Amino acid sequence: MRLGRIAQPEGLSFAIIEGEPGSLVAKEVPHLFQPEPTGREFTEDQFKLLAPTLPTKVVALGRNYADHVAEVFKESAEHLPPTIFIKPSTSVIGPGAPIRIPDFATNVEFEGELAVVISKVSKNIDPENWKDHVLGFVICNDVSSRDLQFKDGQWARAKGIDSFCPLGPWIETDLDKFDLDDQKINAYLTHDGERVQKQDSNTNQMIVKIGHILAEISQSYTMLPGDVITTGSPAGTAPMTPGDTIEIEIPGLGSLINPIERA
Amino acid sequence: MRLGRIAQPEGLSFAIIEGEPGSLVAKEVPHLFQPEPTGREFTEDQFKLLAPTLPTKVVALGRNYADHVAEVFKESAEHLPPTIFIKPSTSVIGPGAPIRIPDFATNVEFEGELAVVISKVSKNIDPENWKDHVLGFVICNDVSSRDLQFKDGQWARAKGIDSFCPLGPWIETDLDKFDLDDQKINAYLTHDGERVQKQDSNTNQMIVKIGHILAEISQSYTMLPGDVITTGSPAGTAPMTPGDTIEIEIPGLGSLINPIERA
Numbered sequence: 001m002r003l004g005r006i007a008q009p010e011g012l013s014f015a016i017i018e019g020e021p022g023s024l025v026a027k028e029v030p031h032l033f034q035p036e037p038t039g040r041e042f043t044e045d046q047f048k049l050l051a052p053t054l055p056t057k058v059v060a061l062g063r064n065y066a067d068h069v070a071e072v073f074k075e076s077a078e079h080l081p082p083t084i085f086i087k088p089s090t091s092v093i094g095p096g097a098p099i100r101i102p103d104f105a106t107n108v109e110f111e112g113e114l115a116v117v118i119s120k121v122s123k124n125i126d127p128e129n130w131k132d133h134v135l136g137f138v139i140c141n142d143v144s145s146r147d148l149q150f151k152d153g154q155w156a157r158a159k160g161i162d163s164f165c166p167l168g169p170w171i172e173t174d175l176d177k178f179d180l181d182d183q184k185i186n187a188y189l190t191h192d193g194e195r196v197q198k199q200d201s202n203t204n205q206m207i208v209k210i211g212h213i214l215a216e217i218s219q220s221y222t223m224l225p226g227d228v229i230t231t232g233s234p235a236g237t238a239p240m241t242p243g244d245t246i247e248i249e250i251p252g253l254g255s256l257i258n259p260i261e262r263a
Numbered sequence: 264m265r266l267g268r269i270a271q272p273e274g275l276s277f278a279i280i281e282g283e284p285g286s287l288v289a290k291e292v293p294h295l296f297q298p299e300p301t302g303r304e305f306t307e308d309q310f311k312l313l314a315p316t317l318p319t320k321v322v323a324l325g326r327n328y329a330d331h332v333a334e335v336f337k338e339s340a341e342h343l344p345p346t347i348f349i350k351p352s353t354s355v356i357g358p359g360a361p362i363r364i365p366d367f368a369t370n371v372e373f374e375g376e377l378a379v380v381i382s383k384v385s386k387n388i389d390p391e392n393w394k395d396h397v398l399g400f401v402i403c404n405d406v407s408s409r410d411l412q413f414k415d416g417q418w419a420r421a422k423g424i425d426s427f428c429p430l431g432p433w434i435e436t437d438l439d440k441f442d443l444d445d446q447k448i449n450a451y452l453t454h455d456g457e458r459v460q461k462q463d464s465n466t467n468q469m470i471v472k473i474g475h476i477l478a479e480i481s482q483s484y485t486m487l488p489g490d491v492i493t494t495g496s497p498a499g500t501a502p503m504t505p506g507d508t509i510e511i512e513i514p515g516l517g518s519l520i521n522p523i524e525r526a
Contacts, residue, residue: 056319057351062417083417086349088320090485102482123425154325154346155417161483162386219365220424222353 004170051094058087064232095168100263105145111233112248115140127211136173201234267433314357327495358431363526368408374496375511378403390474399436464497
């Protein structure tokens with residue numbers, strides 16, 4: 001099942017999203033965690049997809065793909081283990097919303113990532129039972145100003161600026177839909193009207209696997225329902241400039257598309 | 264005026280807190296942002312102070328006191344400018360609540376800091392008009408596992424563990440009560456029954472001043488009502504072990520006291 005959040009003519013709703021882009025149907029439900037249709041339905045021309053969850057925090061794992069560690073840090077992943085950082089709730093935007101780049105954030109890159117949405121208050125998750133704590137998968141674009149990232153040392157600003165955390169287009173709740181050891185992650189950047197594939201990777205490159213990521217993060221932080229954990233970016237990240245459009249695609253999970261604007 | 268949040272026999276309330284510890288009186292108000300007494304009052308034996316605000320995020324400035332940069336980073340502040348990081352909402356606890364240290368968080372130190380509570384949705388704050396965006400001052404203890412801080416590189420985990428952000432005892436809304444260029448910050452650690460002063464510093468050691476901190480942080484992040492910005496720790500931080508009690512005192516603002524426990 002695909003769960004989303006929508007703006008419709010009468011307000012905001014959570015909804016089951018069915019069909020394919022161009023002929024989507026949204027069947028309203030009371031809540032992400034109570035997905036029984038109310039009977040109200042909207043066709044794609046009647047609604048706009050929003051970020052499917054409103055997390056209190058997005059916890060991210062940096063340096064979790066060896067190929068990305070090599071390209072960004074010019075270092076072997078052996079010497080730079082994965083590290084945890086936080087993107088604040090105010091950085092979250094939905095599909096189609098602009099990523100707005102302020103003047104001081106230079107060299108801004110996309111990072112297409114597979115993320116999970118937490119389903120219940122969770123602490124000390126058992127890595128074997130991680131699915132008991134997850135509502136579903138979502139695509140995350142971990143937008144990052146490389147210049148601020150290296151200048152600040154801490155990544156909270158470079159990766160936490162308003163609009164630097166697109167989430168969407170919806171949450172896939174079928175946790176067995178993917179082979180998590182062999183799931184493609186693609187990113188396509190449209191610049192000057194030309195669409196070029198930039199990320200062409202696979203979760204088989206992940207260093208720490210999902211169960212252990214959730215275990216490690218929930219040792220430190222109580223995770224709340226709707227919170228997001230994103231699992232790191234593979235190689236292929238590249239700079240974006242105002243006027244571009246970035247599309248992160250995870251086959252089976254959909255495409256998260258956002259235009260780039262100057263803030 | 265001092266605003267707090269309390270647990271009282273019938274539930275939770277916001278309140279104006281009057282009197283001195285030992286004979287405090289809490290006058291219930293509908294909300295932090297609507298401090299008109301409802302008429303219900305509680306004496307100190309009838310209530311327990313909680314964290315006075317429930318921030319969506321705590322944004323912190325690291326390395327904002329030259330003396331602390333020298334003691335922790337063994338480096339001159341000129342070479343290590345202040346840096347921004349985030350403590351998640353789930354790290355916040357109130358006065359008297361235990362700081363709970365998990366096994367993997369070793370070498371855990373207190374950091375007594377002066378913090379502000381944001382009063383309205385704020386973006387791109389003008390440093391000259393920072394008071395228009397601040398409800399009041401509060402004490403923050405930026406608890407930090409030094410070992411995780413240096414091992415991880417990113418500070419999100421070392422400083423973001425559940426219970427690692429005591430806030431309290433209340434919010435002082437009189438923004439002109441202090442001379443912000445000459446305000447004492449003290450910390451007293453009680454270990455094996457002996458209370459020793461550890462921090463004995465002053466805001467005159469701050470590198471970036473409050474107006475500019477708020478301006479810089481709100482360039483990146485929309486700050487929401489109740490969010491907290493903490494301004495950095497002066498020198499004197501020291502390790503805490505289970506059984507200890509840590510008291511951060513800012514004269515005129517009160518004392519924030521928390522016991523240390525093993526998680």
